[in-house]
Amino acid sequence: MTARTRTLLAIVAALIGLIGYAQFPLSDSPNRSIVRGAAVEYLFPEQVTVPAGKPSPVALHFRIAPGFHINSHKPKEEFLIPTAFSIPADSGVTLKNATYPDGADFTLPLDPGTKLSVYTGEFTIETRLMAERGNHLVQASLRYQACDKNACMPPKTIAVPIDVIGN
């Protein structure tokens, strides 16, 4: 290999290295921050078909972000905000009943003497929906208040979009 070839190869390698380096994300970018959006995500169903005019069971599945908990539907302290599901009036679908899971006991590390009633991970609300005949794009909602082991986020209401078909 001649000296000229080696020089050219070195230049090529340097240029390729430069291109590669420029593609790395910036370590000091604001993107390194943790974005804390909704702590609860609606999973499914997106669409259900129920007999028109007849209350029918529909199980709604939700997931809580790792590290967070939300108050159950029946928190042990009056000041805590319960998790609650609702459907807007005149949506063509009526919420006849909602059965929430029991909360699990949870204690804050700095307050081991106080037990809270919370949901973590995935949970399911068993509802009975009654739909008018037709297709209804329902924007139901879930109100909850989430905390991690040291801090709490403000109460939040997330959309629970369900396409309810009444046959």
Add this chain to the structure above:
Amino acid sequence: MKRNTLVLGITLLLLAIFAWAGWANWEYRKQAAEKRLATASKAELIPDDSGNAPVYVSPLMNKPAPSFTLENLNGQRVSLASYRGKAVLLNFWATWCGPCKLETPWLVELRNQYASQGFEVLGISTEGDDLAANDKAGWTKDKGAIAAFVEQNHVPYPVLINGDSLSQPYGGLDEMPTSFFVDRNGNVVAAVLGLTSKADIESNIKKALGAGK
């Protein structure tokens, strides 16, 4: 030989163009990131490399605490400026916040302990986060909940309402409790998101008083 040289030259030229474009793109993103960081008014949670809880980084650190005037539970207007010369703990809290309830007795004790040295706590409720400004019934109910909490905990320091209006200047206030320790000159010397130990709070109070450095 001439053909080889030509091919090599074109290859080098293309690589040089790619390298220049990549470098220019990297520089652009770097400058944009620095600009965003410099102007950011939102606090950040920075992951700890050792795997511990994220570190709260407030853009207000070592800067003057943004001025404000809020109403207390009696409807009187209270401004931060009137506490100039004192060390002040701005404690953002809410009645729905369990960790806030837990730390309040500590704040009461520490406030009583250090008040004679020129220390005060301002409890700032963020109760009405999802209340409309014209929801009088909602605000009345919230005020009642705050007042009950204040009475129950024998809170001796001023408790102000509508802390949500300070969300932007105070870096988002996405989680409660959030505390800012302000020194006698009005500068933020410590910021804490979430529940911390009483010892940590006391250490930051001393820092704000100028006795804990």
